[in-house]
Amino acid sequence: MTTSPRTTSQQHDGESGSRSVPRWLLGVGPLALIALLIGLFTLLNAPGITGGEGRVPEEAVAIENIRFEPGRIILAVRNEGVDPVTVAQVNVSDFFAQFTQTTEQMAPLQPNTITVGYDWVPGDPYEITLITSAGGKVTAEVDAAPSPEKGAQFFGLMVLLGIYVGVIPIGLGMLWLPFVRRASRAWVRGLLAFTVGLLVYLTVDATLEGLELAAGSAAFGGSLVVLLGAVIAYLVLEGVEGLAVRRRRDRGDEVALPPQMFALLIATGIGLHNLGEGLAIGSAYAIGSLALGASLVIGFAIHNTTEGLAIVTPLARTRPRLGRLAILGLIAGAPAILGALVGASANQPTLASLLLGVGAGAVAQVAVKLLPLLRSDTGRVLTPVTVAGIIGGVLFMFVTGLLIVA
Structure with missing residues (x-):
């Protein structure tokens, strides 16, 4: 089987054309197209990309630290999920306690300090539960209060x-x-x-x-x-x-x-x-x-x-x-x-x-x-x-x- 001169010439033209393009551009090109495609999906509010309607929020709150002070319990928490989280209630050993927090709604990875008004007793165990606005619960157990001071x-x-x-x-x-x-x-x-x-x-x-x-x-x-x-x-x-x-x-x-x-x-x-x-x-x-x-x-x-x-x-x-x-x-x-x-x-x-x-x-x-x-x-x-x-x-x-x- 012989190759026609025209076919061979077209192959050489294609190879020389690809060689004229910088190598880094050949590598970055697909990444740029992917970024462009994601940007279009986001602008068009594509379902599955930006969440869409009816998606159940994913709540993941971590209690990083618990500190006991006279008449109150201070919790350092962080939103480790991808959705905003709002702490609606705090339960201390089956008792709904009054509390304040530094931010009403935690953005993803945002920390929050929750101060709970509670007359705790030294040496007693406690179970502290945070209840979110979506009904999620995050619980931490303390075997004996108070936790040591961070000095x-x-x-x-x-x-x-x-x-x-x-x-x-x-x-x-x-x-x-x-x-x-x-x-x-x-x-x-x-x-x-x-x-x-x-x-x-x-x-x-x-x-x-x-x-x-x-x-x-x-x-x-x-x-x-x-x-x-x-x-x-x-x-x-x-x-x-x-x-x-x-x-x-x-x-x-x-x-x-x-x-x-x-x-x-x-x-x-x-x-x-x-x-x-x-x-x-x-x-x-x-x-x-x-x-x-x-x-x-x-x-x-x-x-x-x-x-x-x-x-x-x-x-x-x-x-x-x-x-x-x-x-x-x-x-x-x-x-x-x-x-x-x-x-x-x-x-x-x-x-x-x-x-x-x-x-x-x-x-x-x-x-x-x-x-x-x-x-x-x-x-x-x-x-x-x-x-x-x-x-x-x-x-x-x-x-x-x-x-x-x-």
Whole structure:
């Protein structure tokens, strides 16, 4: 089959015409057309785009903070939905109370301060319900009034709480390094498998906790923010690892990640998990819904100590400096302090859900990267030793998690 000269000439004219158009214009062109189309839909009040008639409003109000003052209860709330919201009534423990608010109608993402006149009794529990003009209800439970004042002493307590549940347990767990360094190769594989089991538990636990927090709010996609955070964290860590591998290849080093990099990845993943955990703890404490005490500290100490073991296990055949170990411990544990401070300042279920998802994705990425290190001399990943280690890590975290009363 022959091609006519005219057809060939037309093809060349088409190719030269497309090449004369700037590449950036070819990329921006479709985006501009989409923006133009959306603008036309909006101007024409197209049904489904601008809401139309008869659409049921989507109300998503979050109670970010509750503060008790003599004779009144002050609530910091925010509209996390896409529609304006008006708070019409406030119910405190089945009693409709008088209240004032800084704005009558909250626009999307707009904050509002509601002051409720109520003679509360110190130490008593309360259930506070906001009723919107559309009939929606938002409820917050306070185990014991009053909530602590937000002063220097309060935030100092949040710092101590983060140290108790994050920094100290992980530091204690890292003291297992001398034992790990003297372990045989089979024991090291078993400990690495134990680490994988620990990370698997943290992945599932953070995901379930994030989904539970997001279940009470449909704002920003509800439970989808947990999955979004997990996917973003996983992909970001993959990208960072890929960059590190490329740099090592450019320098002529081995492509495989060194033990120090594995330890850093584990510390980073655990740190992101502890950030979401600290945020949830601080949020609960800010509204008086966390039972602090010796049982909480002891539970977290036992539960999180194994995270320190997970960090030092890849370093079994190295001699890391004390300063490097301290940095790894702070990367893993210090985010709990930041999370507690942020959570105590503003109770944001959506943010807490997102960060728990980020922690889940980061920990999952590290668990996947550790699997090749479990290979035995025969090349098998799942051997009796590694299977027992993974199951042991999951069970240990589950059992010690039962000690945490919050």
